[in-house]
Amino acid sequence: MSIRVGESASAPSFQQAALALLDDTQLRRNVRHATDVITRKRGLVVGEQADWQALRDAGSAIKRHTLRHLDEYLLQFEQAFTAAGGHVHWATDADEANRIIVGLVKQHGGKEVIKIKTMTSDEIGLNPALEAAGIHPHETDLADMIVQLGADKPSHIVVPALHKNRQQVREIFARAMNLPDLGDRPEDLTAAARRYLREKFLKVKIGVSGANFLIAETGGVCIVESEGNGRMCLTLPEVLVAVAGIEKVIPRFADLEVMLQLLPRSATGERMNPYNSIWTGVHEGDGPREFHLVLLDNGRTKVLANPEARETLHCIRCGACLNTCPVYRQTGGHAYGSIYAGPIGAILTPQLHGMQHSQSLPYASSLCGACYEVCPVKINIPEVLVHLRGKIVEEQSANVESVAMKAMAMVFRSPRRFEAAQRLGRIGQWPFISGGWIRNLPGMLGNWTAVRDLKPMPQQSFREWWKQREKSNG
Amino acid sequence: MQITLFITCYNDTLFPETGISVVRLLERLGHEVVFPLAQTCCGQMHYNTGYQQEALPLMRQFVETFRNAETICIPSSSCVAMIRDHYPKMAEASGDAALAEEVAALLPRVFELTELLTDKLGLEDVGAYYPHRVTYHASCHSLRGLQLGDRPLRLLRKVRGIDLVELANIDQCCGFGGTFAVKNGEVSAAMLAEKMRCVENTGAEICTAVDNSCLMHIFGGLHRQRTGIRTVHLAEILASDGSGA
Structure with missing residues (x-):
């Protein structure tokens, strides 16, 4: 098995990666600005929806129900998709999915493909696999294109180039498209992108897409987008290859009524996406001649098998949890070492890996709960984070932290030991007090005093005050 | 009303003035405050850091200490959230049905300080003066x-x-x-x-x-x-x- 989530297996820990990013003032300003703008827009369009909480309940219920019967709905989808003229391919892991897609492109003699934004393709590392086979992938989503032309990595699941501002985008375009006089107004940049992309749309005969929803009832594949590049990729190529995680299936066409209200409002703060495409099979004289769909597991069935964390698979990739997260706000997405950044990435990445990698991610959260509050399908991310921390602790060998935590638990288990520890602490802290404050602690605790003072333990604990009062009251 | 105080481990150790203030405030409002000395910690730090096994005995200790309390006041919302959000699940996962029942019976009597004052005691003006x-x-x-x-x-x-x-x-x-x-x-x-x-x-x-x-x-x-x-x-x-x- 070769389960892969981008390059997260070889990524540095969150703490390490965050250090360098915190020094990137431009990136931090870009991330703060962009997430503030999206969060404000989301607040407006969610606020106007009187039944928002009921919609969240419905979204969560649809996902819970689907996951409970995932095997049946997947087979139903396969049958409907095949009946409509499509071909389903099942892929256990990233390598198998890449082999299938590369094989299909080669079979049609393709040297290039045009791509609609698909995080799943980044998860399996499709672009490097295509390139290794001599096939050039062209990203057509504006943000993905910025990332690709800048030889960068996505930092957000909806807005992959969120960490770049328009002056930086201008530089990337000017260099990659050889346009030294390009302006940095939004219309200059989109016009340049349009000219660059139109040529690819007309020339390249194979399209690669992801999917937002797979409709079991009809065999339809639903893709929402804002730029129209998706519509181009779905209609112009002769062959369309879509790749989607098995959790993307929903039972009925009518379920879109809920999902297509939740997703755009949560993702981009729009009431509706500008382009909503539902593609069902092939049609004579209209659109691609062949439609292939790669259904990807890549660790998902393992996540599904854990009742304590399977709600992770509810995710509809809206990115609202990233935009609201105070940790993501400081570091941006690259600190997470995974194409899935932010709170959802912190629970999804290690689970897909079976907890073999990315063990710093469940700790990359202050458990403030903002992610849970905005999640359109009510994934209790803080609870899953704590559950995953428990799994990491269970499997780790003894270390300074675990010894200290166990010792503290022993102290807390007895009021007598607790009181003794309070007295001991009061004496033990003396070497660290200077000018009435603790300013420099050793070891891990030094991370506290690096930027924060600490008031020493007072001479009398509350319980001592209480006991003294009881005594003097007789 | 008799109000039983769970001061929390870190308030007890680091912020006794908060506990003293809670006692003065509630007594000024005409209530009797009780402080069981058997209390220590709710287990939040252990639970949230991944040491859920270590948090379980601390939950049992909390339940034993406060099982007969009529009204429990806690001047820390994070400890109340630990008790309210996680104790029921922890008790259920422990497989001890009696414990789960006790936790369920205890929860309606647990109040964060401002919940106690506004919801239970129906107060907004507690007679405070603070010119800052x-x-x-x-x-x-x-x-x-x-x-x-x-x-x-x-x-x-x-x-x-x-x-x-x-x-x-x-x-x-x-x-x-x-x-x-x-x-x-x-x-x-x-x-x-x-x-x-x-x-x-x-x-x-x-x-x-x-x-x-x-x-x-x-x-x-x-x-x-x-x-x-x-x-x-x-x-x-x-x-x-x-x-x-």
């Missing part, structure tokens, strides 16, 4: 965990002499997060810097909250920078009556 410029920080557990809403502000608005100023980005975490502040010290520091900027912009002399944990973090930064702003637990403001006691 104050801003209120809504801790994450009070805001999203317990959904305290404007309970703390309703109490603060009735304090005589207070100059209450609104904190910008009030729903944003200060970066404490328990062991997060140590495990991810740098990111936590960046979050704290943003919070401190908001606090300083209010022109307040005092930043208050219903959790000393966040306040310890915020004050730690404010003091290091010599900003001339300090933090005070809400209980201490409500207990002040100008008598200097």
Whole structure:
């Protein structure tokens, strides 16, 4: 098995990666600005929806129900998709999915493909696999294109180039498209992108897409987008290859009524996406001649098998949890070492890996709960984070932290030991007090005093005050 | 009314003045306060850091200590959230049906301080006098965990002499997060810097909250920078009556 989530297996820990990013003032300003703008827009369009909480309940219920019967709905989808003229391919892991897609492109003699934004393709590392086979992938989503032309990595699941501002985008375009006089107004940049992309749309005969929803009832594949590049990729190529995680299936066409209200409002703060495409099979004289769909597991069935964390698979990739997260706000997405950044990435990445990698991610959260509050399908991310921390602790060998935590638990288990520890602490802290404050602690605790003072333990604990009062009251 | 105080381990050890204020306030309002000495810690730090096994005996201890209490007051929203959100699941997972029942029976009697004052005692004006410029920080557990809403502000608005100023980005975490502040010290520091900027912009002399944990973090930064702003637990403001006691 070769389960892969981008390059997260070889990524540095969150703490390490965050250090360098915190020094990137431009990136931090870009991330703060962009997430503030999206969060404000989301607040407006969610606020106007009187039944928002009921919609969240419905979204969560649809996902819970689907996951409970995932095997049946997947087979139903396969049958409907095949009946409509499509071909389903099942892929256990990233390598198998890449082999299938590369094989299909080669079979049609393709040297290039045009791509609609698909995080799943980044998860399996499709672009490097295509390139290794001599096939050039062209990203057509504006943000993905910025990332690709800048030889960068996505930092957000909806807005992959969120960490770049328009002056930086201008530089990337000017260099990659050889346009030294390009302006940095939004219309200059989109016009340049349009000219660059139109040529690819007309020339390249194979399209690669992801999917937002797979409709079991009809065999339809639903893709929402804002730029129209998706519509181009779905209609112009002769062959369309879509790749989607098995959790993307929903039972009925009518379920879109809920999902297509939740997703755009949560993702981009729009009431509706500008382009909503539902593609069902092939049609004579209209659109691609062949439609292939790669259904990807890549660790998902393992996540599904854990009742304590399977709600992770509810995710509809809206990115609202990233935009609201105070940790993501400081570091941006690259600190997470995974194409899935932010709170959802912190629970999804290690689970897909079976907890073999990315063990710093469940700790990359202050458990403030903002992610849970905005999640359109009510994934209790803080609870899953704590559950995953428990799994990491269970499997780790003894270390300074675990010894200290166990010792503290022993102290807390007895009021007598607790009181003794309070007295001991009061004496033990003396070497660290200077000018009435603790300013420099050793070891891990030094991370506290690096930027924060600490008031020493007072001479009398509350319980001592209480006991003294009881005594003097007789 | 007899009110049993769960002071919490860190208030007991580091912030006794908060506990003393709760006792003075509740007694001034005509209630009897009881403090069982068998109490220690709710287990939150262990639970949230991944040491759930270690948190279980601490839950049992809490249940044993408070099983006969009529009304339990806790001046810390994060400890209340731990008890309310996690105890039922922990008890269920332990397979001990009697424990699960006891937890369920105990929960309706557990109140965070401002819940106790506003919901249970029906008060907003507790007779406090506090002539300072104050801003209120809504801790994450009070805001999203317990959904305290404007309970703390309703109490603060009735304090005589207070100059209450609104904190910008009030729903944003200060970066404490328990062991997060140590495990991810740098990111936590960046979050704290943003919070401190908001606090300083209010022109307040005092930043208050219903959790000393966040306040310890915020004050730690404010003091290091010599900003001339300090933090005070809400209980201490409500207990002040100008008598200097």
